[in-house]
Amino acid sequence: MKKVTIREALFDASEFLKKHHLEQPVAEWLLRHYLNKNRTELLLSLDEELDEDVLTRFCDDLRRHATGVPVQYLIGYEYFYGRRFLVNEHVLIPRPETEELIESVITWKKTLFNGQAVTIADIGTGSGVIAITLALEIGGDVIATDLSYDALSVAKKNAEALRANVTFLHGDLIEPLLTLDKKIDILVSNPPYIPLKDKATLPKNVRDFEPPLALFGGDDGLDVYRRLIPALPSVINRPALIAFEVGAGQSEDVVTLLQQTFPDEKAEVIYDINGKDRIVLIALQQA
Secondary structure, eight states: OOOOBHHHHHHHHHHHHHHTTOOTHHHHHHHHHHHTOOHHHHHHTTTSBOOHHHHHHHHHHHHHHHTTOOHHHHHTEEEETTEEEEOOTTSOOOOHHHHHHHHHHHHHHHHHHTTOOOEEEEESOTTSHHHHHHHHHTOSEEEEEESOHHHHHHHHHHHHHHTOOEEEEESSTTHHHHHTTOOEEEEEEOOOOBOGGGGGGSOHHHHTTSOHHHHBOSSSSOHHHHHHGGGGGGTEEEEEEEEEEOOTTOHHHHHHHHHHHSTTSOEEEEEOTTSOEEEEEEEEOOO
């Protein structure tokens, strides 16, 4: 096989990605992963020749990406809140919008609890990014639930790698908390909220490769909120914070559900960096 430099490999890969209407930085991302180099190191080594096995893996993964496989599943990780998390086909790839959910919870925790230790629950944890990040940023007693054993396996590996103290429980929504008669100070969830009717409009890499259980929330995307919110008084302490990530345009319906369950409190909508309604939270005052 003809020897190829990093520069040549990147150029050919960029042309291939462009031809398939894919993001060209993927080529650099993959090579940095294979070569274990940061961006500066990669740019300083552009004239170095690639080992044959690296070039083979690089070309194979480019072809797989062209079929729709997300690059995060190819390399096996994604960064969230400055930390590296294992991801695979059993869990949703974490998005930057969810970092804004974390920021909101941290801010409100300081306001509501004034430095006191809290019990936190992450409902539908997936890869564990919310529970683990809150455990590392806030501390306290952190519990995470999920209906998928495969997702919990990924989350547990992430917690171990990042040395986060999180208790993982298998079960549907808050059922594990009810079983243990556990009361929560902060409840956070990024549930599946994409309407089934929107499935055909999703990008192929999302529609065909990310787990449907973590994506779709029924015909209008609100099924999980309808099941979860009315049950919350059974597990919530006072004072308490409840925070949800929602799909764009869903905040009004989620606010209504929260106000029906907690009529004496006012829910708040927070817009993300792109100006979309993304977070709905409600702070419950001392009883």
